[in-house]
Amino acid sequence: MKNVLTILLVTILFSCSNNEKIKEGIGQVETQSIDENKIKVLNMATFHMGFTNDANSVEYDERNLKNKKEIHSIAKLLSAFKPTVIILESSPEYNEKLQKEYKEYKNNPKMEFKNPSEGELLGYELGRISNVNRIYGIDHKMGYNYRLIDSLAKSKNEKIYLDFMDYYGPISETKYENGNTLEKLKMENKPEYLDYLIAYNADIMTHISTKNKFEGADVAAKYYQRNLRMYSNLNKISLTQNDRVFILMGSSHIAFFRDFMRRSPKYNMVDVFEYLK
Template sequence: MKKISLLLVFLVVFSSSFAQTKKKQILLIGSFHFANPGLDVAKVNTFNVMTDKSKKELVSITDKIVEFGPNKIFVEWNYKKQDKLDKFYAKNTDSLLNNKADEIVQLALRSAKKLGHKKLFAIDYNQTSFPYDSLLKGMKEANQLDLLKSNEIEMVNYEKSQNEKISKYTLTKLLLDLNSKESIKIDREWYLGIANRVGAVDNFVGAYLVSEWYRRNLYMYSLIQKLTEAKDDKIMVLLGASHAAIIREFVKNDPNFEIVELAAILK
């Protein structure tokens, strides 16, 4: 009897410990802006997600998201305007899906409605700066002409590559490509490989831009952490690909979460 009691105590302690250390799963999706408002530094063509073919893909993709079963879905919407997101979410679903070419609508809202969620969660933090013009000026003033040239070449190559993919790829393939290791690597490398080096010895314009970008994403990740409750085993986060590339670094160093790849749920 004593041995059985000790075994039961061990099992209770072990199961309790396992429950405490089990990581929550994050389906982290980096996306291009479906409506392409032209606000990003890199200018790429618009991919039409409202064609019959793309709509069928959206149904299939979101069906797979439903199979994954996130308890909450987080989106790139100003966190201070959650009330407006709630009102937006409450609008006529068919009207939104048929007329709004936006990744928040076509991926996040479509998935959330299928799952029966009452709302989407806003996590964007906008109170940071991204002084790209100052970055270019800093290169010129510091006579960093090689760095300036490298930046121009990288931007041209990126835009050319993305536009070629947009002309050839399906929506599903585009999203998988954006969330591939190669694309994530390219997204992250620009910040430390080019931007952070900009400026004279006593001018940190490059490091400032990078720190502001990391701060914006770190604050967004803080909101994900705060809004994820103990009962939430799985969540989905839909952000611009450049945001997702940075947030991946935070998730990998957070013992409470683990990333689920988009490729894994679409297989």
């Protein structure tokens, strides 16, 4: 009787173990299937190469022939991704104008722009050599007060904020200024720098407030809101599993998109350093 019970117990345990393995196997197959069906995205951060209203800007001569040559070389590297759609930091309301101008550039790559930005310099050129037909802007402007600290009463946490703001983050200012265009873009896309930008643009503001109020947190919330609305604009664009999406935007926006897409059931981010070599 004892032997029978032992055999029965072993059989039950073996059966349960197999069932768990089967469930695991099914889960793995489903996950792999979902991953294979995700839309490939190359999510690339850039500094603003032309005029910008942003609080932070980089000294860069967008009309310098050497710089333009470097940018076109980078476009050639990125073309290995084989994009089918290009996304830029431009408002959707200008999409018709954007697409018209891009088409003109494809027909005449020597055309001059009044105020060229990274969109025209890099985005258009990548699209042209990759024969991309679809290009969209997804930006969403919102007002928020980065000078909030100047108008607030002294806060016991103000020193934490100021110390952080004085810290330049994982990028060496001298190395950045002396770097060529490719080296600058590599630094802009460092994961630790992108994490720093989320804290710099939003999270650190939570240290600024007056009694019983949340001024800093509210400013941070607006920056999150802006990026979520930009992400919503992306999600309004009709895409299929066959599309390969190249996104080119300012580094802080890419930092947020990197977080959003990391958890997304729809998108599969490709490592930008596979192409920035």
